[in-house]
Amino acid sequence: MELSCKTEYALLALLELAGNYKKGGLLQIKHIAEMQNIPDRYLEQLLATLRRCGLVRSQRGAKGGYLLAREPWTISLLDVIWCLEGSESKVSKSEQKSTTVEGTVVEEIWQEVQDRANDVLREYTLQDLCEKRNSRRQLDIMYYI
Numbered sequence: 001m002e003l004s005c006k007t008e009y010a011l012l013a014l015l016e017l018a019g020n021y022k023k024g025g026l027l028q029i030k031h032i033a034e035m036q037n038i039p040d041r042y043l044e045q046l047l048a049t050l051r052r053c054g055l056v057r058s059q060r061g062a063k064g065g066y067l068l069a070r071e072p073w074t075i076s077l078l079d080v081i082w083c084l085e086g087s088e089s090k091v092s093k094s095e096q097k098s099t100t101v102e103g104t105v106v107e108e109i110w111q112e113v114q115d116r117a118n119d120v121l122r123e124y125t126l127q128d129l130c131e132k133r134n135s136r137r138q139l140d141i142m143y144y145i
Contacts, residue, residue: 026065
């Protein structure tokens with residue numbers, strides 16, 4: 001199971017929005033793209049998809065931009081992945097059911113792997129990512145003192 005570039009960019013953008021959540025301000029695409037090194041046009045498409053899924057809101061105008069539609073502690077990483085990749089994870093081996101005992105055993109194990117991966121992704125939220133980022137930044141600061 002790999003993290004697609006699309007999902008990684010979306011998580012980085014959402015992390016920026018989550019970090020700005022308490023301030024309540026809107027972030028413009030240009031700012032998010034600059035901070036996370038994401039191409040503007042691609043980010044625009046990603047944010048549109050996240051908006052359709054109800055994860056972000058947008059406001060038009062000169063002072064417009066994007067913000068999270070819900071609290072960061074209520075948006076799981078699984079919510080983001082399902083929004084971008086679809087609710088059926090791409091972990092599954094094939095669409096066809098195996099006709100052999102061995103194939104069935106492999107499919108059962110693969111399903112267990114998928115279920116456990118989904119459990120981990122469901123457990124972590126954008127708030128958790130913010131906290132991990134902040135603690136990592138503190139460690140970096142301490143290292144340089």
